[in-house]
Amino acid sequence: MTPRKVPVTAIAAPRRRASAASPPARLTDLHAALAAWFAREARDLPWRAADRTPWGVLVSEIMLQQTPVVRVLPVWEEWMRRWPHPSDLAAEPAGEAVRAWGRLGYPRRALRLHAAAAVITREHDGELPTIEEGLLALPGVGTYTAAAVAAFAFGGRATVVDTNIRRVHARLVGGEALPAPSLTAAEQRRAAALLPEDRAESVVWNAAAMELGALVCTARSPRCSECPVAADCAWLAAGEPPPTYTPRGQAWHGTDRQVRGAIMAVLRAAEHGVPRALLDDSALATVSDSAADGVGPAVARLKALQAGPEQRERALAGLLADGLAVEADGVLRLP
DNA sequence: AATACGTGGCG
DNA sequence: TCGCCAAGTAT
Numbered sequence: 413m414t415p416r417k418v419p420v421t422a423i424a425a426p427r428r429r430a431s432a433a434s435p436p437a438r439l440t441d442l443h444a445a446l447a448a449w450f451a452r453e454a455r456d457l458p459w460r461a462a463d464r465t466p467w468g469v470l471v472s473e474i475m476l477q478q479t480p481v482v483r484v485l486p487v488w489e490e491w492m493r494r495w496p497h498p499s500d501l502a503a504e505p506a507g508e509a510v511r512a513w514g515r516l517g518y519p520r521r522a523l524r525l526h527a528a529a530a531v532i533t534r535e536h537d538g539e540l541p542t543i544e545e546g547l548l549a550l551p552g553v554g555t556y557t558a559a560a561v562a563a564f565a566f567g568g569r570a571t572v573v574d575t576n577i578r579r580v581h582a583r584l585v586g587g588e589a590l591p592a593p594s595l596t597a598a599e600q601r602r603a604a605a606l607l608p609e610d611r612a613e614s615v616v617w618n619a620a621a622m623e624l625g626a627l628v629c630t631a632r633s634p635r636c637s638e639c640p641v642a643a644d645c646a647w648l649a650a651g652e653p654p655p656t657y658t659p660r661g662q663a664w665h666g667t668d669r670q671v672r673g674a675i676m677a678v679l680r681a682a683e684h685g686v687p688r689a690l691l692d693d694s695a696l697a698t699v700s701d702s703a704a705d706g707v708g709p710a711v712a713r714l715k716a717l718q719a720g721p722e723q724r725e726r727a728l729a730g731l732l733a734d735g736l737a738v739e740a741d742g743v744l745r746l747p
Numbered sequence: 748a749a750t751a752c753g754t755g756g757c758g
Numbered sequence: 759t760c761g762c763c764a765a766g767t768a769t
Binding site: 472473474475476477478479480481483484517518520521524551552553554555556557560572574575576577622625626630631632659661662 | 760761762763764765766767768
């Protein structure tokens with residue numbers, strides 16, 4: 413690998429390609445049309461700004477996993493203000509990351525981001541790996557995030573495949589309403605085949621396809637009248653056929669997962685932990701509004717779930733096993 | 748390969 | 759109201 417530094421500049425529409433062995437004109441047109449749309453319509457997100465850092469991009473990508481942009485924005489801002497460099501986060505207890513994570517959901521992501529910061533600090537001299545292979549080795553970084561960071565932080569040519577891009581490809585090229593329930597090898601090959609050869613163009617293509625999926629080619633009620641590539645869309649050409657399967661909902665009500673979430677809220681609210689006995693039936697029953705330390709509302713929420721003691725026990729055991737909670741002397745706290 | 752894992756807004 | 763959905767990962 414060439415150990416050169418890749419300048420971090422704003423993701424912008426690329427210059428015209430130097431035509432060598434060029435792809436079919438159709439694909440080139442598609443690339444150009446989407447790039448033009450992206451240059452015009454892309455949201456002004458802080459992790460896309462010219463002053464962004466690779467660390468900031470990684471933080472954004474982890475936070476954005478299964479989580480809407482609007483919810484991530486304020487947490488990302490505060491996170492970067494407090495921990496501008498991986499070593500800043502690595503110097504803190506993991507619990508601080510979990511608390512700062514707030515209500516973004518999937519708090520194990522905060523734990524893994526903290527662990528990733530430790531690996532970056534300890535094994536990479538505080539600098540992020542610049543290619544997918546190195547990024548993949550970091551906790552919490554899978555195929556999508558590795559490709560996204562390689563592309564958006566380092567300007568690399570990587571095949572980025574997220575839920576937006578899968579949906580855009582399924583419609584635009586595949587002629588289907590929705591992609592398969594899980595990522596297939598055929599989809600990955602298709603995404604690789606669609607990627608511009610030119611490195612800078614590939615970055616824009618990846619970002620633009622994601623943005624199109626987020627703003628226009630949405631899962632429900634796509635805004636096809638605003639779509640810059642509607643004329644090329646196989647799904648529109650096919651008469652907008654309906655999905656061939658019905659997505660199965662994510663179970664939530666009454667699940668252990670819901671109880672985990674409520675217990676996590678209690679732990680986040682308690683600066684110095686809570687007695688394990690607080691989660692017992694008798695203690696929960698009397699807690700009501702004895703909210704001297706701010707845990708009251710969170711405890712009330714937990715109580716409202718009316719989970720049985722065995723379910724609370726099971727949920728707590730899961731949190732302890734995952735390292736999201738620790739217990740010492742009968743007191744539960746963040747790690 | 749299927750499943751577990753949070754949260755809150757929207758149609 | 760309620761199910762769907764949001765820049766997935768790890769096991």
